[in-house]
Amino acid sequence: xxxxxxxVLREVEEFLFHEADLADSHRFDEWxxxxxxxxxxxxxxxxxxxxxxxxxxxxxxxFKKLDERMFRLKGRHAHxxxxxxxxxxxxxxxxxxxxxxxxxxxxxxxLVLAEVRLDRQTLWMGKVRHTLVRTGGGFKMKxxxxxxINNDTPxxxxxxxx
Amino acid sequence: xxxxxxxxxxxxxxxxxxxxxxxxxxxxxSSIYTDPAIFELEMQRIFYRTWVYIGHTSEVPVEGDFRVRxxxxxxxxxxxxxxxxxxxxxxxxxHRGSVVCEKESGRTKxxxxxxxxxxxxxxxxxxxxxxxxxxxxxxxxxxxxxxxxPRMDEYRGFVFASLTPEGESLRDHLAHAAEMLDFMIDASxxxxxxxxxxxxxxIYKGNWKLVGMDGxxxxxxxxxxxxxxxxxxDSGMGATHREDPFDDKALSRTRDLGNGHCxxxxxxxxxxxxxxxxxxxxxxxxxxxxxRTMIAxxxxxxxxxxxxxxxxxxxxxxxxxxxxxxxxxxxxPVSPGESEVQMYAVRLGGVSDAMNETRLRQHxxxxxxxxFGSPDDAEIFERVxxxxxxxxDPWIELSRGxxxxxVDADGTIVGLITDEVTQRGQxxxxxxxxxxxA
Numbered sequence: 001x002x003x004x005x006x007x008v009l010r011e012v013e014e015f016l017f018h019e020a021d022l023a024d025s026h027r028f029d030e031w032x033x034x035x036x037x038x039x040x041x042x043x044x045x046x047x048x049x050x051x052x053x054x055x056x057x058x059x060x061x062x063f064k065k066l067d068e069r070m071f072r073l074k075g076r077h078a079h080x081x082x083x084x085x086x087x088x089x090x091x092x093x094x095x096x097x098x099x100x101x102x103x104x105x106x107x108x109x110x111l112v113l114a115e116v117r118l119d120r121q122t123l124w125m126g127k128v129r130h131t132l133v134r135t136g137g138g139f140k141m142k143x144x145x146x147x148x149i150n151n152d153t154p155x156x157x158x159x160x161x162x
Numbered sequence: 163x164x165x166x167x168x169x170x171x172x173x174x175x176x177x178x179x180x181x182x183x184x185x186x187x188x189x190x191x192s193s194i195y196t197d198p199a200i201f202e203l204e205m206q207r208i209f210y211r212t213w214v215y216i217g218h219t220s221e222v223p224v225e226g227d228f229r230v231r232x233x234x235x236x237x238x239x240x241x242x243x244x245x246x247x248x249x250x251x252x253x254x255x256x257h258r259g260s261v262v263c264e265k266e267s268g269r270t271k272x273x274x275x276x277x278x279x280x281x282x283x284x285x286x287x288x289x290x291x292x293x294x295x296x297x298x299x300x301x302x303x304x305x306x307x308x309x310x311x312p313r314m315d316e317y318r319g320f321v322f323a324s325l326t327p328e329g330e331s332l333r334d335h336l337a338h339a340a341e342m343l344d345f346m347i348d349a350s351x352x353x354x355x356x357x358x359x360x361x362x363x364x365i366y367k368g369n370w371k372l373v374g375m376d377g378x379x380x381x382x383x384x385x386x387x388x389x390x391x392x393x394x395x396d397s398g399m400g401a402t403h404r405e406d407p408f409d410d411k412a413l414s415r416t417r418d419l420g421n422g423h424c425x426x427x428x429x430x431x432x433x434x435x436x437x438x439x440x441x442x443x444x445x446x447x448x449x450x451x452x453x454r455t456m457i458a459x460x461x462x463x464x465x466x467x468x469x470x471x472x473x474x475x476x477x478x479x480x481x482x483x484x485x486x487x488x489x490x491x492x493x494x495p496v497s498p499g500e501s502e503v504q505m506y507a508v509r510l511g512g513v514s515d516a517m518n519e520t521r522l523r524q525h526x527x528x529x530x531x532x533x534f535g536s537p538d539d540a541e542i543f544e545r546v547x548x549x550x551x552x553x554x555d556p557w558i559e560l561s562r563g564x565x566x567x568x569v570d571a572d573g574t575i576v577g578l579i580t581d582e583v584t585q586r587g588q589x590x591x592x593x594x595x596x597x598x599x600a
Binding site: 055056079154159 | 387394540
């Protein structure tokens, strides 16, 4: 890896860490502002590789749905987030794949997310893939795909940003 | 009623002797949701006795296809055998009791027990016993196949099983609810559904009976979703929920169909708002053709009703099944204070891919662990379960609308949408089954 690649990797990592921080802190508007208008936020259900046109996902949001999701969570009646989950996530194993320093590209990582809510602790784990686009104001997310390795087991509420 | 007596009703209820006292007209004792001994009795007298929904035949379309399911806590396999017949087999090796199918679904020629290598085919027949010569002449291999559920029957592809060899037929059990199941199947112009679009599995710390049919809760539990629909009436399930169907001024009704089956009867409400739904469907590719085909096939009246209902009878089939919106829901009790809800999304045969995809997106918008609706239901169930630990004044009030319910000509009981007609119907059936001697 030459120094240019290293600099891009660090820049991408900083973006992912920033995104993780906004998600952990329930900073919904700032998190939503990270997305492009043709957003796709995708958490498949049951398997890693599904065809969303024929199979349900846990989340399969375009920008409009994502906006509705944030609107709902910001309101006073999202009971499953009253009180809110306390979250701390680690984003690691960050690798650039098919990534252009000027335009952006695909980044893969691993997620370990600890959730504490009321008297319950839950561990969420998975593989993540971001598609980032370079804009004038830094990177934006065009796609975020999260394969939770427990997506075929009975799940508790997942009403925060994963 | 003095609190002392209330207290006494819960004490010692586990043996079942106090069951009638726990379920009274208009109120039930919270121990039916919290008492481990009552839960055990529910397994014996409800789940291991009456008809329990297992799955849909479209989940096992090809010979050798299987799905593992549960009857109460007992593991079973829904399998289409090599002979093409769908069976419900107990998932237990006849030798030393191990499950023989540990994958959730798949296609196979054999179920193999890896404890000692016994092999069964997909009809359940025991085809191989390792070291066969060690068994004497009394060992009848032909009688040692996987045990089928004592009774199995299907209605329009919905497979049910019962662990008792005798009892009322499935048709008698379903009674008035059968025609409600039709509404989901007949939403397809070809009368076919495919239960092959995945499942949302959720778990909550609450009793299984809390998943009821309740028309009173949406404006409170789902206030956040309703505020989303107020921004865009076509958003998600909003497309089928016009003009607040959960207001007592609406034409929607609660209906007790008998045998514990009950529904939120949206038929008149949806028909009143048909023009809005029709306009929505016109925007879905293939929607116009769909509506034309449905009316050509079923006539103006039923065709429009089927379109308006959108395959959603909103019915609960006691004890473990619900058909809500675009899903078949299975409720699995785990313990008095823990339950699983599995939501199987449905695809309709004979409609455009775009229409099915729209329906899957509508489902996701409300249901599943990250939906806008289900998590709040689960949250409230957990709050109820915690609150019910208070035993000083232990009654659950279910009398809403008792003074204004009516009985239709077919014997079904009808109330306004917020009335607790449905809860009373379920409680009545629960009491009936729980007090039947073994």
